[in-house]
Amino acid sequence: xxxxxxxxxxxxxxxxxxxxxxxxxxxxxxxxxxxxxxxxxxxxxxxxxxxxxxxxxxxxxxxxxxxxxxxxxxxxxxxxxxxxxxxxxxxxxxxxxxxxxxxxxxxxxxxxxxxxxxxxxxxxxxxxxxxxxxxxxxxxxxxxxxxxxxxxxxxxxxxxxxxxxxxxxxxxxxxxxxxxxxxxxxxxxxxxxxxxxxxxxxxxxxxxxxxxxxxxxxxxxxxxxxxxxxxxxxxxxxxxxxxxxxxxxxxxxxxxxxxxxxxxxxxxxxxxxxxxxxxxxxxxxxxxxxxxxxxxxxxxxxxxxxxxxxxxxxxxxxxxxxxxxxxxxxxxxxxxxxxxxxxxxxxxxxxxxxxxxxxxxxxxx
Numbered sequence: 001x002x003x004x005x006x007x008x009x010x011x012x013x014x015x016x017x018x019x020x021x022x023x024x025x026x027x028x029x030x031x032x033x034x035x036x037x038x039x040x041x042x043x044x045x046x047x048x049x050x051x052x053x054x055x056x057x058x059x060x061x062x063x064x065x066x067x068x069x070x071x072x073x074x075x076x077x078x079x080x081x082x083x084x085x086x087x088x089x090x091x092x093x094x095x096x097x098x099x100x101x102x103x104x105x106x107x108x109x110x111x112x113x114x115x116x117x118x119x120x121x122x123x124x125x126x127x128x129x130x131x132x133x134x135x136x137x138x139x140x141x142x143x144x145x146x147x148x149x150x151x152x153x154x155x156x157x158x159x160x161x162x163x164x165x166x167x168x169x170x171x172x173x174x175x176x177x178x179x180x181x182x183x184x185x186x187x188x189x190x191x192x193x194x195x196x197x198x199x200x201x202x203x204x205x206x207x208x209x210x211x212x213x214x215x216x217x218x219x220x221x222x223x224x225x226x227x228x229x230x231x232x233x234x235x236x237x238x239x240x241x242x243x244x245x246x247x248x249x250x251x252x253x254x255x256x257x258x259x260x261x262x263x264x265x266x267x268x269x270x271x272x273x274x275x276x277x278x279x280x281x282x283x284x285x286x287x288x289x290x291x292x293x294x295x296x297x298x299x300x301x302x303x304x305x306x307x308x309x310x311x312x313x314x315x316x317x318x319x320x321x322x323x324x325x326x327x328x329x330x331x332x333x334x335x336x337x338x339x340x341x342x343x344x345x346x347x348x349x350x351x352x353x354x355x356x357x358x359x360x361x362x363x364x365x
Contacts, residue, residue: 031361115184167334177205
């Protein structure tokens with residue numbers, strides 16, 4: 001349907017005005033709500049170039065890169081501001097019952113008996129450049145990603161999750177993740193587990209917002225550090241694999257404390273050989289594991305049936321950032337990256353239609 005309406009332009013501001021839009025309750029801009037909702041959902045899956053082909057084929061509609069980018073930043077910006085405003089509201093409330101009741105007043109998303117919480121960061125390319133040795137290099141920035149997940153039943157398809165993303169400081173990011181966890185039943189759950197890598201900011205989030213949760217150091221991140229040491233200790237790949245296998249066995253049978261004791265004995269034995277490179281590799285692994293020993297009780301975790309790997313977090317990082325924000329030739333502004341990640345979150349959280357009922361195009365105006 002084509003609607004022809006009068007357009008007026010201010011002589012001073014040069015801004016356009018469409019009086020009929022208000023009468024017909026149309027959003028400002030070039031795109032209707034219906035087309036915007038469909039186009040942006042496709043945009044969370046594919047590049048603008050591919051999207052333009054699909055819009056032409058499926059809907060016989062042509063939208064330029066400029067229009068798509070403006071639409072994405074407008075609607076995604078509203079979704080990101082909604083998250084940021086909610087976190088700001090929570091930050092202004094006192095800790096404890098008042099803050100909890102504020103979140104509990106919203107409709108709960110789930111009520112699982114065992115709830116997992118995780119966070120991680122993933123780098124994406126930006127449009128910015130920095131001078132380095134006389135050359136301008138592409139700047140990468142980190143998007144913080146969080147997920148809350150749980151299982152209903154025993155099948156692989158019985159896992160559910162909700163996600164969020166932000167580039168705010170760990171404390172404010174953690175507040176948004178805490179709100180999501182509360183809406184997913186954290187306060188009513190019998191068991192709450194926080195699993196992540198050993199990153200400093202992840203530890204800050206866990207300590208400040210989830211101090212009552214059972215902390216688990218992701219098995220696979222620890223394994224990466226073990227492999228890094230193995231390749232220094234053993235030049236032969238087969239020998240390195242055997243050493244890693246022994247370390248994994250110690251972790252499985254004696255937890256982190258068993259592996260730590262073995263590494264310290266190996267370090268003392270290697271010290272007599274005088275190989276500084278090997279000593280440095282062992283010291284690095286010991287330095288990583290020792291302060292995190294308390295969250296490496298894998299024997300107990302397995303006995304209780306806990307997940308010890310953050311595969312759900314890795315898939316979330318790929319869905320929120322890796323698939324859409326990364327790739328050959330893709331470069332993002334700060335607002336563009338935040339807007340796209342916010343839109344992807346709405347889709348992954350099954351909130352796409354509910355979000356559009358809040359009239360984001362109208363609210364943006």
